[in-house]
Amino acid sequence: MATSDPRTEIRDFLRSRRARIAPERAGLPAYGGNRRVAGLRREEVALLAGVSVDYYVRMERGRLSGASDGVLDALASALRLDEAERAYLFHLARRSGPPGGPRSRRPPVPVRPALQRVLDAFPDAPAWICDGRYDVLATNHLARALYSPLLADSPVPAAPRRPANTARFVYLAPAEAAAFFVDHDRIARDMAAKLRMEAGRNPYDEELSALVGELSTGSALFRRWWASQDVRLHRSGRKRVRHPVAGRLDLDVESMELPADPGLLLNVYTAPAGTPTADGLALLASWASGRERPTTGTRAPG
Structure with a gap:
């Protein structure tokens, strides 16, 4: 469902975006031939975004509330987000917080x-x-x-x-x-x-x-x-x-x-x-x- 839990949406989105970026594309060395994850590791994203590994792990777990625009911009750059993806990340950050927010019915809007x-x-x-x-x-x-x-x-x-x-x-x-x-x-x-x-x-x-x-x-x-x-x-x-x-x-x-x-x-x-x-x-x-x-x-x- 589209609106199940913003934290789940954040987690799935960030995981999918880092999974598509090879270390070489991000300018990082790829040590060893058998990486256990597709794309970037969490610690590599944290390095590129200029935040601690613990902080990035919290963000990927859906805790974006309180993240500054500067941190979100740095994360967007690290994950090479395009304009739409960056806007979506900011939407998720603004809506993040404890699950179970108020539901609202938005019937078709009358056209003037x-x-x-x-x-x-x-x-x-x-x-x-x-x-x-x-x-x-x-x-x-x-x-x-x-x-x-x-x-x-x-x-x-x-x-x-x-x-x-x-x-x-x-x-x-x-x-x-x-x-x-x-x-x-x-x-x-x-x-x-x-x-x-x-x-x-x-x-x-x-x-x-x-x-x-x-x-x-x-x-x-x-x-x-x-x-x-x-x-x-x-x-x-x-x-x-x-x-x-x-x-x-x-x-x-x-x-x-x-x-x-x-x-x-x-x-x-x-x-x-x-x-x-x-x-x-x-x-x-x-x-x-x-x-x-x-x-x-x-x-x-x-």
């Missing part, structure tokens, strides 16, 4: 009417809003058309009024998701990493914990990537899909946090003019205009 108008102001680009759990909270007409395989009644069982959820589609409807997403394997890996980052931010979110439990029970692919301890930030990039009407679309994605609505992300998909994908979006827009316009994306199952 002004934000729906922002989405609708993109007539030529699919645009949608999600939260950190990948609940689809609002869409414009092109995003509804683009994600029609996800938003339609699907083989993924859902409560009647539960929002569509991209993670459920990817992991619990793998055949449909693989047919839709060209890079399904990469998306599956990245989505688990982003959900773990969200778990670091909100370790006592009951809805997130329930989602991780549901995905863990129903998907071996999710269990595989969740166990990797990898984390990722939401970033701009490329999304390649096979749409049943518009065909292959290679879309540029901009993913932006909404400062006035903490926890919400605005995602906008575009394509350079004159490309096959731009022509595909025009076809998608024509197809979408002929469909009945549904209500805001909070109703879609999935």
